[in-house]
Amino acid sequence: MSYTRPTIRHPDAGKNKLGYTRKYYEGSISTLCAGCGHDSITNAIINACFEMNIEPHRVVKLSGIGCSSKTPAYFLGKSHGFNAVHGRMPSVATGANMANRDLVYIGVSGDGDTASIGIGQFMHVVRRNLNMVYIVMNNGCYGLTKGQDSATADKGSKTKKGNPVALESIDLCELAIQSGAGFVARGFSGDKKQLVAMLKTAIVHKGLAFLDIISPCVSFNNVPTSTKSYSWVREHMEVTQSFDFIPFQQEITADYRQGTSLPITMHDGSTLNLHKRKDQADTTDKAAAIAELEKARQEQHILTGILYLNPESTDTHEILQTTEKPLNSLTARDLCPGNAVLENINDTFR
Amino acid sequence: MKQLERINDFVIRFANVNGSGSASANNLLAKVIYRLGVPISPKNIFPSNIQGLPTWFEVRVSERGYLGRRGGVDFMVAVNGQTLQQDYDMVQAGGYFLFDSTRPLPDNCTRTDITIIDIPLTRLCNQEFSDARLRQLLRNIIYIGALAHLLDIGLAPVQKAITTQFASKPKLAEPNLRALEIGFNYSSENHDKSCALSVRPSDAVGDRILMDGNTAAGLGALYGGATVVGWYPITPSTSVIDTFERYAKRLRREEETGKKNYAVIQAEDELAAIGIAIGAGWNGARAFTATSGPGISLMSEFLGLAYFAEIPIVLVNVQRCGPSTGMPTRTQQADLLACAYASHGDTRNVLLFPSDPSECFEMTAGAFDLADRLQTPVIVMSDLDLGMNSHLSRPLSWDDSRSYDRGKVMSAEDLDNAEKPWGRYRDIDGDGICYRTYPGTHPDKGAYVTRGTSHNEYAAYTEESQAYERGMKRLLVKWETARALVPCPVISIKDENASIGAIYFGTTSQAAEEALELLAEQSIPINSMRILAYPFQKEVFDFIDQHEVVFVIEQNRDCQLKTLLAGECQVAPEKLDAVTHFNGLPITATIITNRIHTTLLTGRPGNKGGKQ
Numbered sequence: 001m002s003y004t005r006p007t008i009r010h011p012d013a014g015k016n017k018l019g020y021t022r023k024y025y026e027g028s029i030s031t032l033c034a035g036c037g038h039d040s041i042t043n044a045i046i047n048a049c050f051e052m053n054i055e056p057h058r059v060v061k062l063s064g065i066g067c068s069s070k071t072p073a074y075f076l077g078k079s080h081g082f083n084a085v086h087g088r089m090p091s092v093a094t095g096a097n098m099a100n101r102d103l104v105y106i107g108v109s110g111d112g113d114t115a116s117i118g119i120g121q122f123m124h125v126v127r128r129n130l131n132m133v134y135i136v137m138n139n140g141c142y143g144l145t146k147g148q149d150s151a152t153a154d155k156g157s158k159t160k161k162g163n164p165v166a167l168e169s170i171d172l173c174e175l176a177i178q179s180g181a182g183f184v185a186r187g188f189s190g191d192k193k194q195l196v197a198m199l200k201t202a203i204v205h206k207g208l209a210f211l212d213i214i215s216p217c218v219s220f221n222n223v224p225t226s227t228k229s230y231s232w233v234r235e236h237m238e239v240t241q242s243f244d245f246i247p248f249q250q251e252i253t254a255d256y257r258q259g260t261s262l263p264i265t266m267h268d269g270s271t272l273n274l275h276k277r278k279d280q281a282d283t284t285d286k287a288a289a290i291a292e293l294e295k296a297r298q299e300q301h302i303l304t305g306i307l308y309l310n311p312e313s314t315d316t317h318e319i320l321q322t323t324e325k326p327l328n329s330l331t332a333r334d335l336c337p338g339n340a341v342l343e344n345i346n347d348t349f350r
Numbered sequence: 351m352k353q354l355e356r357i358n359d360f361v362i363r364f365a366n367v368n369g370s371g372s373a374s375a376n377n378l379l380a381k382v383i384y385r386l387g388v389p390i391s392p393k394n395i396f397p398s399n400i401q402g403l404p405t406w407f408e409v410r411v412s413e414r415g416y417l418g419r420r421g422g423v424d425f426m427v428a429v430n431g432q433t434l435q436q437d438y439d440m441v442q443a444g445g446y447f448l449f450d451s452t453r454p455l456p457d458n459c460t461r462t463d464i465t466i467i468d469i470p471l472t473r474l475c476n477q478e479f480s481d482a483r484l485r486q487l488l489r490n491i492i493y494i495g496a497l498a499h500l501l502d503i504g505l506a507p508v509q510k511a512i513t514t515q516f517a518s519k520p521k522l523a524e525p526n527l528r529a530l531e532i533g534f535n536y537s538s539e540n541h542d543k544s545c546a547l548s549v550r551p552s553d554a555v556g557d558r559i560l561m562d563g564n565t566a567a568g569l570g571a572l573y574g575g576a577t578v579v580g581w582y583p584i585t586p587s588t589s590v591i592d593t594f595e596r597y598a599k600r601l602r603r604e605e606e607t608g609k610k611n612y613a614v615i616q617a618e619d620e621l622a623a624i625g626i627a628i629g630a631g632w633n634g635a636r637a638f639t640a641t642s643g644p645g646i647s648l649m650s651e652f653l654g655l656a657y658f659a660e661i662p663i664v665l666v667n668v669q670r671c672g673p674s675t676g677m678p679t680r681t682q683q684a685d686l687l688a689c690a691y692a693s694h695g696d697t698r699n700v701l702l703f704p705s706d707p708s709e710c711f712e713m714t715a716g717a718f719d720l721a722d723r724l725q726t727p728v729i730v731m732s733d734l735d736l737g738m739n740s741h742l743s744r745p746l747s748w749d750d751s752r753s754y755d756r757g758k759v760m761s762a763e764d765l766d767n768a769e770k771p772w773g774r775y776r777d778i779d780g781d782g783i784c785y786r787t788y789p790g791t792h793p794d795k796g797a798y799v800t801r802g803t804s805h806n807e808y809a810a811y812t813e814e815s816q817a818y819e820r821g822m823k824r825l826l827v828k829w830e831t832a833r834a835l836v837p838c839p840v841i842s843i844k845d846e847n848a849s850i851g852a853i854y855f856g857t858t859s860q861a862a863e864e865a866l867e868l869l870a871e872q873s874i875p876i877n878s879m880r881i882l883a884y885p886f887q888k889e890v891f892d893f894i895d896q897h898e899v900v901f902v903i904e905q906n907r908d909c910q911l912k913t914l915l916a917g918e919c920q921v922a923p924e925k926l927d928a929v930t931h932f933n934g935l936p937i938t939a940t941i942i943t944n945r946i947h948t949t950l951l952t953g954r955p956g957n958k959g960g961k962q
């Protein structure tokens with residue numbers, strides 16, 4: 001277990017625009033197994049928030065149950081967190097977001113937490129297009145209960161126990177696209193650079209941003225025959241595009257090649273420059289995105305990158321037309337209609 | 351034959367087909383009687399079906415103000431062929447049976463002890479109206495017209511009610527008024543002086559309103575400041591949410607923008623519904639959900655989390671019979687134990703027991719203060735009878751000087767000025783309630799990760815046994831604080847020396863109070879206590895102590911209140927005697943008096959107050 005922190009801190013011990021060091025964005029010490037993919041994702045979240053100059057206390061971290069769901073304790077120690085019940089993070093996130101639309105909501109879940117017990121809540125929070133970042137740390141197994149196959153384990157692949165997976169696997173990215181997510185990406189815990197850039201874009205995206213991040217479980221599912229192992233993913237990973245994320249108000253300096261790049265303006269004015277492969281489908285085309293995922297699956301490739309993006313999606317608050325003010329800031333003056341109104345109501349029941 | 355002869359004291363029952371528009375006609379008559387100042391208690395007995403199955407509507411008219419169900423039928427309006435025989439058999443001797451004589455009564459309807467009132471409803475209706483859809487509705491109004499004659503109500507009060515009802519659609523009023531007259535005239539011409547039941551204007555209603563409990567609970571949530579609602583449709587709780595939303599649409603708009611000062615989310619299931627309420631409650635909004643039995647089962651895991659993690663939420667449970675494929679449209683008080691101890695581990699939840707609409711309003715609004723103060727789920731235990739039937743009730747009222755008690759919440763300044771370091775689960779005041787913070791309050795103080803019990807006083811992760819024990823014991827201290835905050839029972843001492851007491855709650859109260867009055871008239875004095883909340887206070891324990899035998903009257907099979915009392919108050923089991931009723935129809939005074947008589951006659955211990 002990685003109880004000790006490396007003595008050498010992050011090479012860039014500098015401060016961000018808010019004057020905070022990266023350390024300010026860390027949480028308590030991880031109690032996960034040394035080498036667990038989840039810890040790398042934790043680090044990527046820390047980097048993304050640090051580099052984006054996010055006020056940690058304006059972030060809310062939520063999770064379900066599992067090793068993955070423990071990680072919110074390990075990043076952003078200055079943020080409120082909620083370790084909910086198994087598979088139910090999405091509903092708690094929905095309520096929290098309804099109560100205060102001004103904060104950034106990051107939900108962390110596992111493949112068991114999302115693709116099995118919580119699949120209903122997952123699809124419905126996506127459908128609702130809640131303004132949040134929804135991360136699945138996907139290791140193809142139930143880590144915390146000691147390695148049972150999960151619903152994302154690929155059919156035919158073998159875990160440490162050696163039996164080939166008999167059932168069809170669920171592709172959470174496909175489900176997310178079908179259910180209406182405006183941002184869907186797949187990453188790998190071993191590719192931090194891509195991960196940090198995707199996380200930043202996801203945070204800026206308005207509406208539900210879904211990230212399925214393959215995150216090997218070194219204790220139960222890191223054998224070469226598993227499609228969620230470090231070695232297999234490295235060999236079969238196909239990066240669909242490179243991209244630059246340019247936060248709002250920052251001068252656009254990135255290399256912008258005609259024909260191959262697709263500049264997308266995010267709702268807050270930030271720009272995402274996607275450099276895609278020549279033969280690749282339009283990232284804003286839902287059907288094409290699903291088709292590419294299916295094709296890759298048949299070819300035993302793992303597509304990573306931003307798989308689908310709809311920069312114009314509307315979030316739950318916009319759909320419901322709730323006030324711009326956080327609902328939790330309203331007082332009795334705003335909320336209680338008073339006795340005179342009640343007397344009129346009484347009269348309609350006479 | 352001796353006809354029943356009564357003024358302002360009878361039960362009339364309507365037998366209809368579900369979905370035939372009878373409800374609005376029947377309600378019209380109920381409303382007219384109410385507006386004449388005579389207390390009524392209407393009950394809908396309906397199937398779990400949208401169209402086609404039998405449905406009954408029963409109105410008890412009672413000048414004395416008895417609002418419980420009485421049982422028995424004095425006047426039957428039989429317009430459902432499917433149940434005609436059953437409806438016919440049900441009429442009390444001396445009673446009245448009005449039926450649609452377009453078709454003759456079956457041959458085996460040969461009773462000589464009731465008055466038959468034949469009115470060719472369908473024929474009269476079809477002669478006058480041609481629109482098929484309208485015919486179905488107006489046929490009902492024709493029998494209302496006949497009743498206006500038979501019960502001596504007269505045309506005018508009903509005409510006025512119709513005109514008011516259709517004020518915005520005068521075109522519709524016209525055929526309704528016409529149908530009313532047809533029925534009235536036919537009855538006057540053919541059945542003059544046939545019926546000796548009558549309604550006379552009275553002032554017994556006073557300023558009371560006629561409202562269903564779900565409307566009152568929905569309004570209670572609105573006035574109580576709820577802003578986030580998660581819910582999943584289930585009879586009989588749905589109309590709590592419908593009401594909240596209907597009034598919120600009008601009364602909860604932001605002035606400048608017209609945007610909503612509330613969010614209602616119809617969730618994918620009850621797990622999500624309560625999860626939404628918990629997320630919002632945790633984040634500082636007042637949040638609630640409403641459900642019924644099966645939903646309570648689904649919400650149980652989350653209720654435990656809210657209890658252990660100390661998150662305020664309000665849950666309105668409109669209880670009903672048994673499982674989903676039980677009798678979901680019938681009433682019961684059978685979720686007591688499921689709610690009191692809902693969830694895994696050592697959990698206890700605060701329950702409130704309204705018995706009429708004004709209490710539904712007050713308790714639901716008050717539940718938000720209690721939940722915030724206690725940082726725990728508060729469950730309002732209504733039921734189908736209370737929630738979906740109209741009840742005579744004190745008018746709803748709100749004290750405009752009242753403010754919301756948001757409980758112990760630290761602001762950024764509080765955190766900066768705190769003398770001792772803040773700990774989410776540190777009990778500083780000794781009442782078991784700790785100070786919480788909302789997310790986003792302060793840049794570097796007050797943040798923590800919320801979990802069940804695996805935390806110490808500073809919300810840091812721990813699985814240390816002592817920390818768990820300390821936390822669990824503190825929750826008991828909080829439970830004692832809750833005991834002091836929840837509403838006290840209403841105790842009525844009829845006789846200082848009476849050795850018999852009766853305990854009841856919720857919708858059992860009306861029938862129980864009527865029963866106790868009847869028993870007192872028969873020189874059986876029984877003191878009573880209506881319980882309004884759980885945890886039980888000292889008054890509850892004392893009341894039981896002061897009596898030798900205490901009847902516990904409730905509407906479930908397994909004596910759930912009795913079980914709860916016996917366990918919580920450490921009472922000798924033989925001291926409590928259960929009077930239960932659980933057939934899905936509201937309990938009646940007769941059921942209670944019969945049961946108490948039987949017990950007293952069989953000479954139980956402590957039977958001093960028995961029949962002399």
Ligand SMILES: Cc1ncc(C[n+]2csc(CCOP(=O)(O)OP(=O)(O)O)c2C)c(N)n1
Pocket residue numbers: 065066067068069086109110111112113114137139141142143144145150
């Ligand atoms: C209702 C319920 N059922 C079962 C469990 C036991 N449980 C804890 S974690 C877990 C699986 C977690 O798997 P995953 O979400 O993939 O997380 P990982 O540990 O792999 O990161 C299970 C089944 C539970 N906590 N709650």
Ligand code: SF4
Pocket residue numbers: 031032033035036037038067068139143144216217218219220
């Ligand atoms: S069991 Fe697997 S998922 Fe859990 S911490 Fe260890 S490596 Fe990570």
Ligand SMILES: [Mg+2]
Pocket residue numbers: 066110111112137138139140141142143150
């Ligand atoms: Mg997993």
